[in-house]
Amino acid sequence: MRILRDVAASEILYYRIGGTVRYLLEARDREDLCRAIEFVEQQRPDRVLVVGLGSNLIFPDGYFDGVVIQVARADGGSLRHLGDGRVQAYGGEVLDRVVRFAFDAGLVGLEWAGGLPGTLGAGVRGNVGAFGGEMTDCLERAEVVAIGDGGVVRELAHDALQFSYRDSLIKRAGNLIVLSATLALEPASPERVAEARRTYAANVNYRLSRHPIEFPNCGSVFKNIHRREQVERVLTVWPDIEARVRDDWHGKVSMGYVINRLGFAGYQVGQARVSEKHNNFIVNLGGARAADVRAIIARIQEAVHATFGFVPEVEIEIVA
Numbered sequence: 550m551r552i553l554r555d556v557a558a559s560e561i562l563y564y565r566i567g568g569t570v571r572y573l574l575e576a577r578d579r580e581d582l583c584r585a586i587e588f589v590e591q592q593r594p595d596r597v598l599v600v601g602l603g604s605n606l607i608f609p610d611g612y613f614d615g616v617v618i619q620v621a622r623a624d625g626g627s628l629r630h631l632g633d634g635r636v637q638a639y640g641g642e643v644l645d646r647v648v649r650f651a652f653d654a655g656l657v658g659l660e661w662a663g664g665l666p667g668t669l670g671a672g673v674r675g676n677v678g679a680f681g682g683e684m685t686d687c688l689e690r691a692e693v694v695a696i697g698d699g700g701v702v703r704e705l706a707h708d709a710l711q712f713s714y715r716d717s718l719i720k721r722a723g724n725l726i727v728l729s730a731t732l733a734l735e736p737a738s739p740e741r742v743a744e745a746r747r748t749y750a751a752n753v754n755y756r757l758s759r760h761p762i763e764f765p766n767c768g769s770v771f772k773n774i775h776r777r778e779q780v781e782r783v784l785t786v787w788p789d790i791e792a793r794v795r796d797d798w799h800g801k802v803s804m805g806y807v808i809n810r811l812g813f814a815g816y817q818v819g820q821a822r823v824s825e826k827h828n829n830f831i832v833n834l835g836g837a838r839a840a841d842v843r844a845i846i847a848r849i850q851e852a853v854h855a856t857f858g859f860v861p862e863v864e865i866e867i868v869a
């Protein structure tokens with residue numbers, strides 16, 4: 550395990566935002582992660598944060614006087630085909646690599662995750678999803694380790710993980726790290742695997758054309774509006790979008806649409822800007838600060854509250 554001191558978070562995280570970190574522990578494999586946990590238990594720092602690629606969080610601008618454990622940068626060496634369509638991997642493997650490994654092993658069922666920037670561990674924690682699929686559909690079990698629990702590894706089966714929309718027990722518990730995950734996929738004929746590869750490529754291309762990946766960003770900032778009473782509130786104020794809610798947005802209201810209709814496309818604070826390409830993304834034009842992004846989020850929340858009477862939920866993690 551590499552231990553780095555006084556590292557700029559903006560240099561290691563996907564969003565390129567964040568101040569200096571006292572200790573960065575690089576956990577590239579299972580052994581590294583166990584050592585990182587030992588380090589934390591010995592040093593007992595005031596603050597500990599686990600990150601993957603950092604594609605879904607806003608790291609604070611100031612000095613982070615604590616330890617960041619980066620469960621990422623794995624090299625694919627942990628990927629195992631266990632037979633019966635089951636694939637196991639270290640939590641720090643990039644999810645997209647897991648998808649391609651599955652195809653090579655003749656397995657389908659992960660096409661929806663094509664091009665999703667993030668690690669397997671973070672994907673399990675956040676029950677990531679796209680194109681109608683989600684992690685809960687294929688996750689069989691996960692090994693987790695809790696900070697402050699003496700490095701004891703526990704195995705949690707699917708039902709114990711209590712998945713819901715972009716949520717899981719791991720997210721709510723706060724101190725659990727995903728060490729590994731086992732996915733149950735579908736063994737398929739070469740023709741079906743070829744078809745799944747085409748779906749995967751189409752999903753990747755969709756992302757390339759619709760997401761503002763020419764700038765660092767952290768994905769969709771807000772969750773689409775999914776609570777029934779909130780969807781109804783929106784429809785009371787904007788009855789003209791009823792067909793889109795039903796036919797295009799699977800019963801939810803697209804936050805990108807809401808942000809656009811409330812006039813925030815291109816809204817900018819400092820070097821952070823609401824993307825015109827995808828209005829639910831806030832891009833870092835270069836040198837944006839966490840405070841800039843937080844200011845934009847607060848303005849959008851105020852406007853949604855003034856219009857509909859509720860505050861939209863943030864999907865990304867804002868580290869205090």
Ligand SMILES: Cc1cc2nc3c(=O)[nH]c(=O)nc-3n(C[C@H](O)[C@H](O)[C@H](O)COP(=O)(O)OP(=O)(O)OC[C@H]3O[C@@H](n4cnc5c(N)ncnc54)[C@H](O)[C@@H]3O)c2cc1C
Nearest residue numbers: 599601602603604605667668670671677678679726727768
């Ligand atoms: C361009 C773009 C497109 C995106 N599209 C989608 C999408 O379609 N669907 C979707 O759901 N998300 C999407 N995202 C969001 C993001 O990719 C996912 O949330 C992804 O899972 C984040 O992975 P990460 O490794 O970068 O996690 P990070 O951003 O580093 O961390 C996210 C959270 O997970 C925790 N965490 C990280 N690793 C672990 C671990 N091993 N164990 C426990 N907790 C951990 C962190 O503490 C943090 O709370 C997108 C992001 C971008 C930038």
